[in-house]
Amino acid sequence: MSETTTDIPAAVGSFPVTRDGTCPFDPPAEYAELRSHDGTMDLLSCPAGINVQVVSKYDDVRSALIDPTLSSHAAPSTHVVAGGDVDRPVVPGSILRMDGAEHARLRRLLTPEFTVKRVEAMRPYIRRLVDEHIDGMLASTGPVDLYHDFALPIPSMVICELLGVAYADRDRFQQQTGVMLSVDRDPAELEQANAEVMRFMEQLVVAKAAEPTDDLLGRLIVRARKTGQELSIEELTTLGISLLVAGHETTANMIGLSTLALLRRPDQLEALRADPGLAGTAVNEMLRYISPVQFGLLRHATEDAQVGEGTLRAGEWLVAALASGNRDESVFPDPDRIDLRRHATAHLAFGYGIHQCLGQQLARVELQEVFARLYRRIPTLRLAVPFEDIQFKDNALVYGVRALPVAWDKSDGAEAGE
Numbered sequence: 037m038s039e040t041t042t043d044i045p046a047a048v049g050s051f052p053v054t055r056d057g058t059c060p061f062d063p064p065a066e067y068a069e070l071r072s073h074d075g076t077m078d079l080l081s082c083p084a085g086i087n088v089q090v091v092s093k094y095d096d097v098r099s100a101l102i103d104p105t106l107s108s109h110a111a112p113s114t115h116v117v118a119g120g121d122v123d124r125p126v127v128p129g130s131i132l133r134m135d136g137a138e139h140a141r142l143r144r145l146l147t148p149e150f151t152v153k154r155v156e157a158m159r160p161y162i163r164r165l166v167d168e169h170i171d172g173m174l175a176s177t178g179p180v181d182l183y184h185d186f187a188l189p190i191p192s193m194v195i196c197e198l199l200g201v202a203y204a205d206r207d208r209f210q211q212q213t214g215v216m217l218s219v220d221r222d223p224a225e226l227e228q229a230n231a232e233v234m235r236f237m238e239q240l241v242v243a244k245a246a247e248p249t250d251d252l253l254g255r256l257i258v259r260a261r262k263t264g265q266e267l268s269i270e271e272l273t274t275l276g277i278s279l280l281v282a283g284h285e286t287t288a289n290m291i292g293l294s295t296l297a298l299l300r301r302p303d304q305l306e307a308l309r310a311d312p313g314l315a316g317t318a319v320n321e322m323l324r325y326i327s328p329v330q331f332g333l334l335r336h337a338t339e340d341a342q343v344g345e346g347t348l349r350a351g352e353w354l355v356a357a358l359a360s361g362n363r364d365e366s367v368f369p370d371p372d373r374i375d376l377r378r379h380a381t382a383h384l385a386f387g388y389g390i391h392q393c394l395g396q397q398l399a400r401v402e403l404q405e406v407f408a409r410l411y412r413r414i415p416t417l418r419l420a421v422p423f424e425d426i427q428f429k430d431n432a433l434v435y436g437v438r439a440l441p442v443a444w445d446k447s448d449g450a451e452a453g454e
Contacts, residue, residue: 051080051088051355052116052331060428061297061326062372067092067360083219084120088353089343090332094364094384096344097356102389103343106335106354107135113433115355116219116331122353129267129274132391139390142275145260145267146394149198149252155397159405161197165190166405170413174448179420182440186410187291188284191402195283198398199276200251201240208236213281217433219331233277241272252279279395286328287399289429289436291406294322296426296440297374298411299419304376309415312408318376319403324383325374327359330435333387358384416445 053064070092079087091100100106112132114120126133131142148154169186180186192210196203215221215229241253248254253276260267267275298305308314332355337348348354361384363371368380386393393399411417419426420441427438 049080051082051090053080055330055430059372060426061293063327063330063357063359063363067357067363071360071364082115083118084115084122086115086122086353088115088334088355089346089348090355090357090360091344092357092360092364093344094361094367097358097361097384098388100335100343100354100356101333101387101391103335103341104135105337105339105341106348107338108333108335108391109133109135110334110336112333113219113329113331115334115353116433118220119223122334122336127270127274129271129278131275131278135390141265142271143390143394145256145263145265146275148259149255150394150397152397155401158194158198158398159401162190162194162402163405163409165193166409167413170410174414174444179441179443182295182442183288183292183437184439187295187440188288190291190406191284191287191399194398194402195280198252198283199279200244200249200253201280205236209233209280210284213285214432216281217285218431219433220431233280234273237276237280238269238273241269241276245269245272282393283395283398285434287402289328289434290323290326290399290403292437292440293326293328293435294403294407295410295417295442296419296423296437297322297326299417300423301374304374305411307376308407309411312412314376315404315407316400317379318407319400320380320383321374321376321378322403323385324362324368324378324380326435327362327383327385328435329358329385329387329433331355331433332357332359333391358387414444414448416448417442418444 053066055062055064070090079089081087091097109126110122110133111120114122129142131139131146134142169190173180173182173186188210189206192206193203195201196206212229212233215225216233218226221229241257244251244253245257248257253272256275257267257272298308308318335354335356337350337352337354339350341348343354362368365371367382368378386396386399420443426440429436429438
């Protein structure tokens with residue numbers, strides 16, 4: 037392992053710390069205790085076989101994520117994967133695991149695909165998808181699973197449209213990416229899932245490299261060639277997988293969790309129904325409140341670094357707890373309460389610094405359209421099972437619900453999609 041120092045103290049606990057079972061939307065209660073002290077905690081042992089320091093205060097999380105001496109060479113959440121290889125070589129195209137000039141090169145090539153103007157051009161398409169799926173739900177005669185019938189297909193179709201992936205191929209990646217994001221899968225099952233997604237994406241990029249199409253991957257290939265930075269098939273494959281996974285999993289889980297959380301807060305849900313224009317601030321508030329990347333981001337000190345009130349020595353590991361920073365009461369008053377009128381644009385759900393989520397504007401537009409339309413068009417939306425029966429993805433890198441059975445009154449649906 038990369039713990040190069042020889043006098044590291046013994047770990048006094050284990051990570052991940054346990055989520056508070058009394059409210060499945062809240063991060064572990066230990067984070068609040070940490071924030072009340074100096075914002076750091078004693079070394080905790082991780083399933084990957086390393087010890088980590090955890091920063092929990094908002095300012096400390098942001099500082100850690102912009103510190104150039106804290107490397108992202110390990111996958112962001114490797115620490116919670118049993119036997120996770122934090123020192124495995126960085127595969128070409130692994131933008132989340134790159135620092136410095138190589139990361140900047142790939143980021144510059146991708147950025148034109150995620151400008152506000154380009155994403156806004158997709159809004160009518162996204163709005164149509166939302167309305168079509170609401171229509172499909174309303175045409176049903178019984179309860180439906182909001183997660184699998186609404187939350188998952190919409191961002192999947194959007195990312196397929198963006199990348200130039202045939203949506204008919206969704207079964208080749210949806211199930212496999214779910215396996216890839218689990219922290220406790222059998223290694224053989226995980227290897228098989230990785231291999232299947234790799235084969236799928238490689239076939240796609242080989243075809244696009246031979247004949248570029250007018251989609252993200254095709255335009256990326258052309259842009260790289262024009263600027264003398266041609267990308268290899270391996271780089272394109274890895275980038276494509278990263279975008280495919282990130283482009284649907286987080287948004288799908290946010291739709292499911294947000295709906296469930298708002299159903300528990302009818303006052304806030306009613307405010308959103310009454311004022312669809314509230315969707316913009318509502319999206320940021322729900323991202324802050326839920327923080328779907330639930331185990332934080334792993335970083336490795338390449339030299340001694342000041343973090344919070346302490347020092348991280350070269351060779352040591354750190355986890356920036358995004359969910360804790362988003363509940364920091366010094367930044368977000370009454371942080372455990374949903375307030376859809378709160379201006380929470382500075383939340384950390386998309387990370388911070390050079391690795392801040394490239395597709396965050398796309399995710400916002402998707403969530404805005406859902407928030408502005410779903411609850412207004414189905415005003416009597418409610419759970420079809422007791423809340424206590426809902427199962428959560430406690431073992432996944434991206435937190436969510438496994439299913440969300442919902443029902444509504446037959447009188448709903450009179451208002452057609454616009």
